[in-house]
Amino acid sequence: MEAQFEAVIAADARVEPRDWMPEAYRATLVRQIAQHAHSEIIGMQPEGNWLTRAPSLRRKAILLAKAQDEAGHGLYLYAAAETLGVDRAELTEKLIDGRQKYSSIFNYPTLTFADVGVIGWLVDGAAICNQVPLCRCSYGPYARAMVRICKEESFHQRQGYELLMTLMAGTDAQRAMVQDAVDRWWWPSLMMFGPPDGASPNSERSMAWRIKRHSNDELRRRFVDMTVPQAEHLGVTLPDPDLAWNEERGGWDFGEPDWSELQQVIKGDGPCNAQRIERRRAAHEDGAWVREAASAYAAKQPAREGSAG
């Protein structure tokens, strides 16, 4: 069985839910897919902070549709995780009590409406760099979920960029708002690719199993190369004095993120960690009576279910 699994991986084919797989492969995928699903759901909060205050009805509609897409992504990803023998309720419990993580980027606050655009441009942009290779991940259900998610994410990224273009063509206050948001989100966005390759404990095995296909540093460089010309076109300054074109490499050199701050955020002491989890916990607990009622009602309908099925 193990040989068959190795052969599937070597042939760059897909492992499917009923195939035999090493326990560590299963556990790695559960951890990664759950973390990804949790990120979609927690990620609704920082932007949701601006839903009620969006300054035009068109922007409100765009942001609401985006929040809806993210809830949908959470649903597909939890469903992909469920094919590995866990269930959504259990994963939600683990998120709420801190046994599973979500992307640390969502532990930063959204302080102005320009943050909505910058999250679309930089955070969704970084997420796309991380996620596009996952469309070819060795685990079939995850890879397939990622195809749809990546398409929607790239749409969100362009919507975010379009918002920023509009603001940059607007008033001085709007332009200042964009620059301020870029200053706050640039480094956290670079940190979304994870620690430097030398300090990334799970990377090597995930690459061997073709769950992951590029190293953290490689993806980070790709993101910077993609983003610098976009920043120039937009007319904002990226807050990195070391940013410089490297002729020899054909890419941009950039400074080192503040890894100690990232560690602090990962360990739970970011500006919004407690707030994000508290909101998720409150929604889950406040909804308990609704879920119980739905189960109780369903349990009263055996005859109807039977005749319909």
Next chain:
Amino acid sequence: MSDDHVYLSLAEAGPGPDGEARWAYGTGFADPLLGVDAAPPVGIDPADLAAYCLMLGDDALVLSQRLIQWITRAPELEEEVALANLGLDLLGQARRLLTRAGQLDGSGRGEDELAYWREESAYRNVRLVELENGDFAQCVVRLLLFATAREELYRRLVGHADPVLSAVAALGVKELAYHREYAAAWTVRLGDGTEESHRRMRAALDALWPWLEELFTPHEVELRLGVDPSPLRAPVLAALEGVLAEATLPVPEVVGRAYVNGRGGRHGVHTEAMGPLLAELQVVARAHPGATW
């Protein structure tokens, strides 16, 4: 997605049958009434028609804002998706109706000027839609009451002489039918679920039913336009009673909430919940007069 290079993948998702048009459909448009003849229909007072579009548009906008406040707080992810979907439908209706109101009243105001720069007393929504959210039972009951009544109204406006009102109604009938079915399904589940859910549903019905009557009480503009909502009362009550019976919930025996000197939401006299709702809705726009977003 033929390649995992980011540039190429992004380019691939560009406009076209497989690109932009497929995602978040119906949110990106900048002019809600693009290509529609702006002239008022012959024989109808444009000021009255504008006032009526505001009434229906404000109902949709304010309820949409209340639904939006549920996002990240819903009891299940499926409900996050559904409530966002309902909010988007209502927001779409509001955008078209507000834009139409601005065309007809001669002021040249667009949807955003009407949404963000009117004072509370110029808002014409019924009070039911502005009340605080409360728990999920109240969310469900408000949706049930509003959607049942609004679907019934839109059904009658489908053939209206105004092309925008008629078009909003034609699409709205389908949207509201889904809203009503969603709310009815939850009403039955929660009414006939646990003791706790039954108790909460009764409390929600007692709290919200008294505000239902305003949806059937004609304003002088509605009477002049021939769109008196009072004939909606009988079919709406019959439909609601059917749902409540299946949900094992009694029809509340409560009287309607009084007006203030004969004036309610349709006259711009609201509840205390309305001020904070509008303050939140309007705060960013008002901090940047004249800005484009």
